[in-house]
Amino acid sequence: MAIENQELRKAGLKVTLPRVKIYQILEQADAGEHFSAEDIYKLLMNSGEDVGLATVYRVLTQFEAAGLVSRHHFEGGHSVFELARDDQHDHVVCVKCGKVAEFSDAELTRRQHEIAESLGFTVTDRTLYLYGVCTAGCEDK
Amino acid sequence: MAIENQELRKAGLKVTLPRVKIYQILEQADAGEHFSAEDIYKLLMNSGEDVGLATVYRVLTQFEAAGLVSRHHFEGGHSVFELARDDQHDHVVCVKCGKVAEFSDAELTRRQHEIAESLGFTVTDRTLYLYGVCTAGCEDK
DNA sequence: ATCTTTGCAAACGGTTTGCATTGCG
DNA sequence: CGCAATGCAAACCGTTTGCAAAGAT
Numbered sequence: 001m002a003i004e005n006q007e008l009r010k011a012g013l014k015v016t017l018p019r020v021k022i023y024q025i026l027e028q029a030d031a032g033e034h035f036s037a038e039d040i041y042k043l044l045m046n047s048g049e050d051v052g053l054a055t056v057y058r059v060l061t062q063f064e065a066a067g068l069v070s071r072h073h074f075e076g077g078h079s080v081f082e083l084a085r086d087d088q089h090d091h092v093v094c095v096k097c098g099k100v101a102e103f104s105d106a107e108l109t110r111r112q113h114e115i116a117e118s119l120g121f122t123v124t125d126r127t128l129y130l131y132g133v134c135t136a137g138c139e140d141k
Numbered sequence: 142m143a144i145e146n147q148e149l150r151k152a153g154l155k156v157t158l159p160r161v162k163i164y165q166i167l168e169q170a171d172a173g174e175h176f177s178a179e180d181i182y183k184l185l186m187n188s189g190e191d192v193g194l195a196t197v198y199r200v201l202t203q204f205e206a207a208g209l210v211s212r213h214h215f216e217g218g219h220s221v222f223e224l225a226r227d228d229q230h231d232h233v234v235c236v237k238c239g240k241v242a243e244f245s246d247a248e249l250t251r252r253q254h255e256i257a258e259s260l261g262f263t264v265t266d267r268t269l270y271l272y273g274v275c276t277a278g279c280e281d282k
Numbered sequence: 283a284t285c286t287t288t289g290c291a292a293a294c295g296g297t298t299t300g301c302a303t304t305g306c307g
Numbered sequence: 308c309g310c311a312a313t314g315c316a317a318a319c320c321g322t323t324t325g326c327a328a329a330g331a332t
Contacts, residue, residue: 014286014331037322052289057322059287077218077296078321092262101260108256111249116271119242121233123273130257132264155306157312178297193314198297200312218321219296288329294322304313 011066018044018051022059026069026083032102034072034080074100074129090128099134152207159185159192163200167210167224173243175213175221213268231269242275 004023005015013019025043026035035043037056044051060081063069069081074093080100088109092101108128116123145164146156154160166184167176176184178197185192201222204210211225230245249269257264 016287016331018288050289053321054290054323055288061323073214073218077214092257092260094262095265101262103256103260105252105256107252108249111246111252112269112271115244115246115249116233116273119233119244120276121235121242121271121273122276123271125272127268127270127272128253129268130253130262130264131266131268132257132262135261135263155311157306159313191314195298195315196313202298284332286329286331288327290326290328291324292326293324296320298317298319300317301315302313303315304311306311307309 007068011062011068013062013066017049018055019059019062021047021049021051022056023063023068026063026081029083031085032082032089032100034082034100036078036080038078040081072127088126090126090130092130092132094134095131096133101134148209152203152209154203154207158190159196160200160203162188162190162192163197164204164209167204167222170224172226173223173230173241175223175241177219177221179219181222211266229267231267231271233271233273233275235273235275 002020004020004027007023008015008019021044022040025040029035037053037060040060041051041053041056044056060069060071064071064081068084070084072080072082072091074080087104089102089104090108092103093099112126113123143161145161145168148164149156149160162185163181166181170176178194178201181201182192182194182197185197201210201212205212205222209225210222212220212222214220228245229250230243231249233242233244235241253267254264
């Protein structure tokens, strides 16, 4: 039995075609690649899978609740998803072409904790987005 | 003539009642206070001003374009606005009581620019939220 | 067989837009 | 007076939900 089926069962979710297919899409993506619900929907359609957009949303929400994926709200109103990883990473978003890059920086992390502590605050999660323009290979769309 | 009228003129906007009123609301707010379009709309209604919600959005968008206000997209889909300040400030959000604190740290800012630059990226805006629990005075709601 | 999950279409909430009217300059 | 700005209502877009049909165990 494939790995994804076990992950689904572990999360208390029945193994159904839409769930498996969506999990596979996320799993086979390059690390750092983000998908909107629409992206995934289109990929499914192109593969000839007959899955409704509503189901994509439902499945992604279930995956999020199960800790399998994390959801990010980018500026612009729509959400993107990626398979959950345990490293803290941050995002750079190009406002022109929508490209997203990731980075992780120990100095930033350390400093953030220092600041939070000095404010009487215990950090459990963070969200850092840098918005701007990528100077090379930016294809406006 | 009041300050706000000059600001409006400078931005190439005619001095109209909705624009002046909205500017005043933002101006009289405590630093760090954020308003949704709806918030501002309600404040106007309560003051007996007959301004349409669509106009509030239009004015806020114009103000943003003119650099008078900055818009933040919080998780949850709606936008909030505040009068533009030139300091880059970040947010600490308590996941228990919903309290929001702000801070600004030169070291963080500098490091962020370094990182972005090394990724071939020019930062125009950023969004850093630290989520956690405030250790004192946290009133769960 | 039962209880979950799905697809569809309709509802939703925040935001934007078309158009006739109002009002600044 | 002329053109920009407004109000209203309808359109929009991403997302959620109600419900009857299909599917998993």
